[in-house]
Amino acid sequence: QFHTIKYEDLKWDESLGQGSFTRIYKGYRTDIRDGEKHCTEVLLKELDACHKNCWESFFESASLMSQISHKHLLLVYGVSVHGEKNIMVQEFVKYGALDLYLKRGKTVSVSWKLDVAKQLASALNFLEEKNIVHGNICAKNLLLAREGDSSQGISPFIKLSDPGISLAMLGKHVLLDRIPWVAPEVLISSENLTLECDKWSFGATVWEVFNNGNSPLKGYNLKEKRRFYETFQRLPPSQWAELADLINHCMDYQADFRPSCRCIIRQLNSLITSDYEILHSTEPVAQ
Numbered sequence: 001q002f003h004t005i006k007y008e009d010l011k012w013d014e015s016l017g018q019g020s021f022t023r024i025y026k027g028y029r030t031d032i033r034d035g036e037k038h039c040t041e042v043l044l045k046e047l048d049a050c051h052k053n054c055w056e057s058f059f060e061s062a063s064l065m066s067q068i069s070h071k072h073l074l075l076v077y078g079v080s081v082h083g084e085k086n087i088m089v090q091e092f093v094k095y096g097a098l099d100l101y102l103k104r105g106k107t108v109s110v111s112w113k114l115d116v117a118k119q120l121a122s123a124l125n126f127l128e129e130k131n132i133v134h135g136n137i138c139a140k141n142l143l144l145a146r147e148g149d150s151s152q153g154i155s156p157f158i159k160l161s162d163p164g165i166s167l168a169m170l171g172k173h174v175l176l177d178r179i180p181w182v183a184p185e186v187l188i189s190s191e192n193l194t195l196e197c198d199k200w201s202f203g204a205t206v207w208e209v210f211n212n213g214n215s216p217l218k219g220y221n222l223k224e225k226r227r228f229y230e231t232f233q234r235l236p237p238s239q240w241a242e243l244a245d246l247i248n249h250c251m252d253y254q255a256d257f258r259p260s261c262r263c264i265i266r267q268l269n270s271l272i273t274s275d276y277e278i279l280h281s282t283e284p285v286a287q
């Protein structure tokens with residue numbers, strides 16, 4: 001179901017941090033294609049040996065991403081097993097995770113943010129058509145392949161990363177900590193992990209993008225996060241009413257009230273043409 005890569009073909013470079021039970025490194029993969037030697041920049045995602053029991057879920061998420069291909073889905077080259085080590089080999093995406101990129105204070109225009117939201121919505125639409133649930137949509141899992149340059153009219157380009165270890169395998173604490181990205185019904189039972197859950201997470205991710213990568217409910221402890229759902233609270237609304245409505249529509253506590261991907265894309269397109277862009281664009285508008 002996916003390609004196995006020889007450990008000897010991999011070379012580790014700098015460490016780039018860690019995810020849930022995983023450590024990530026920049027690396028290189030040498031492979032021979034049509035008689036030529038190629039050396040490709042890759043992202044090496046190592047699963048902690050102590051989480052051995054998660055490895056099939058780890059590989060499942062790899063195989064999910066390698067079975068389908070879409071321009072806004074991360075390319076997974078394959079997996080490598082070496083003794084205790086399970087390694088997922090992914091394409092290296094130049095600018096890394098979107099939340100860190102935005103937190104680093106890069107000022108981006110409203111249309112830049114809308115482009116990112118539209119690209120994520122088109123990736124979700126593709127997954128919805130294949131009836132595939134991602135389960136971990138968030139700005140940390142959006143990778144920036146091209147910065148874009150609004151003055152040159154060049155849009156950014158994002159790729160949705162693999163979901164990582166499936167929610168069903170994660171402990172209650174990890175699930176609670178994923179509030180407000182994880183849909184409320186999933187906390188009740190991971191059997192409730194459906195396509196609608198990705199719509200909820202989409203809403204929380206759009207909120208992050210329009211709040212410069214700040215984490216929603218930052219500083220909330222697990223108890224406060226649980227209360228947030230128990231009392232049906234909403235994220236602080238954007239001043240842009242149409243955007244706040246879209247986010248709240250996606251983050252409807254009633255899963256079947258959440259909009260379809262096509263509806264989300266239509267609403268995003270109407271946002272792009274709405275007056276907000278004129279009123280809040282950084283470039284002075286001719287009076």
Ligand SMILES: Nc1cnc(-c2cc(N)nc3[nH]ccc23)cn1
Nearest residue numbers: 016043090091092093094095096
């Ligand atoms: N599939 C991926 C995933 N993450 C990256 C990445 C790139 C970068 N410039 N800094 C980083 N810092 C942490 C991760 C990362 C690249 N490719």
